Amino acid sequence: MKGIYSALLVSFDKEGNINEKGLRQIVRHNIDVNKVDGLYVGGSTGENFMLSTDEKKRIFEVVKDEVKDQIKLIAQVGSVNLKEAVELAKFATDLGYDALSAVTPFYYKFDFKEIKHYYETIINSVDNKMIIYSIPFLTGVNMNLDQFAELFENDKIIGVKFTAADFYLLERMRKRFPEKLIYAGFDEMMLSATVLGVDGAIGSTFNVNGIRARQIFELAQEGKIAEALEIQHVTNDLITDILENGLYQTIKAILEEQGIDAGFCRQPMKESTPEMRANAKAMYEKYFQNQDSMLNV
Numbered sequence: 547m548k549g550i551y552s553a554l555l556v557s558f559d560k561e562g563n564i565n566e567k568g569l570r571q572i573v574r575h576n577i578d579v580n581k582v583d584g585l586y587v588g589g590s591t592g593e594n595f596m597l598s599t600d601e602k603k604r605i606f607e608v609v610k611d612e613v614k615d616q617i618k619l620i621a622q623v624g625s626v627n628l629k630e631a632v633e634l635a636k637f638a639t640d641l642g643y644d645a646l647s648a649v650t651p652f653y654y655k656f657d658f659k660e661i662k663h664y665y666e667t668i669i670n671s672v673d674n675k676m677i678i679y680s681i682p683f684l685t686g687v688n689m690n691l692d693q694f695a696e697l698f699e700n701d702k703i704i705g706v707k708f709t710a711a712d713f714y715l716l717e718r719m720r721k722r723f724p725e726k727l728i729y730a731g732f733d734e735m736m737l738s739a740t741v742l743g744v745d746g747a748i749g750s751t752f753n754v755n756g757i758r759a760r761q762i763f764e765l766a767q768e769g770k771i772a773e774a775l776e777i778q779h780v781t782n783d784l785i786t787d788i789l790e791n792g793l794y795q796t797i798k799a800i801l802e803e804q805g806i807d808a809g810f811c812r813q814p815m816k817e818s819t820p821e822m823r824a825n826a827k828a829m830y831e832k833y834f835q836n837q838d839s840m841l842n843v
């Protein structure tokens with residue numbers, strides 16, 4: 547389960563319905579062009595928290611049908627509606643997803659006992675493995691080292707997607723949990739996270755920038771830090787441009803430039819303006835049009 551995973555984008559039509567053809571194209575692009583090791587389905591990048599249970603299920607189905615067993619699949623099933631999370635966990639497990647993930651329960655200020663009960667309830671309802679999804683800047687949930695340790699006592703909880711900039715905590719986790727899988731969640735900090743020994747990364751920008759992401763990861767693992775840093779610099783120029791222009795809208799618009807029907811975002815996320823699309827086109831030309839020759843791949 548180690549390696550580079552795209553946090554999969556979902557294509558929606560103008561009315562906000564899932565565009566299955568576009569979704570399949572995004573999946574194929576991740577396999578054929580980005581050459582990722584796997585997909586993280588139903589995450590923030592999948593606009594998951596704005597979808598109905600049936601829509602989440604349909605996305606799990608379409609993705610599995612397109613991927614078959616070509617690459618690994620992680621299903622993010624977490625929800626403040628715990629019954630929904632269990633239902634999705636069963637559904638994704640029956641489809642053959644390699645692992646589950648669940649965001650820490652958010653919105654209400656759940657205490658740690660409640661958070662632990664949530665994870666145990668989900669994972670004990672299925673024959674599968676769980677990767678904790680920790681993203682404090684969106685959820686407000688900050689767990690400490692001892693709390694992670696308590697969750698990790700359950701052998702079915704095999705790892706964490708660590709989307710945080712607290713690299714002191716990341717280092718402490720690496721030392722204390724050598725057997726657990728730690729995935730870096732911030733693409734712009736991938737080099738530093740790799741130096742600290744993460745097992746992989748899960749990111750939104752890999753939907754377009756997967757080749758560079760793998761290069762950073764592999765060069766850093768080989769100790770070629772200066773070379774990895776050069777690629778992180780280019781990558782962060784791109785990520786800065788993307789974040790300034792609108793994260794998911796821009797990644798989708800770059801994919802459109804590559805001939806993929808990546809479509810619209812789901813409301814309440816805004817529609818791209820012509821200016822945003824023009825900026826994305828410029829990013830495509832700057833970072834991707836000549837990527838093969840730039841990178842010697």
Ligand SMILES: CC(=O)N[C@H](C=O)[C@@H](O)[C@H](O)[C@H](O)CO
Binds near residue numbers: 681731748749750785
């Ligand atoms: C909220 C969100 O999308 N987070 C992603 C993964 O955790 C990241 O891949 C970021 O999108 C990316 O690092 C840009 O900040």
Ligand SMILES: CC(=O)C(=O)O
Binds near residue numbers: 554586590709749750
């Ligand atoms: C990786 C990530 O942010 C997600 O889509 O959940």
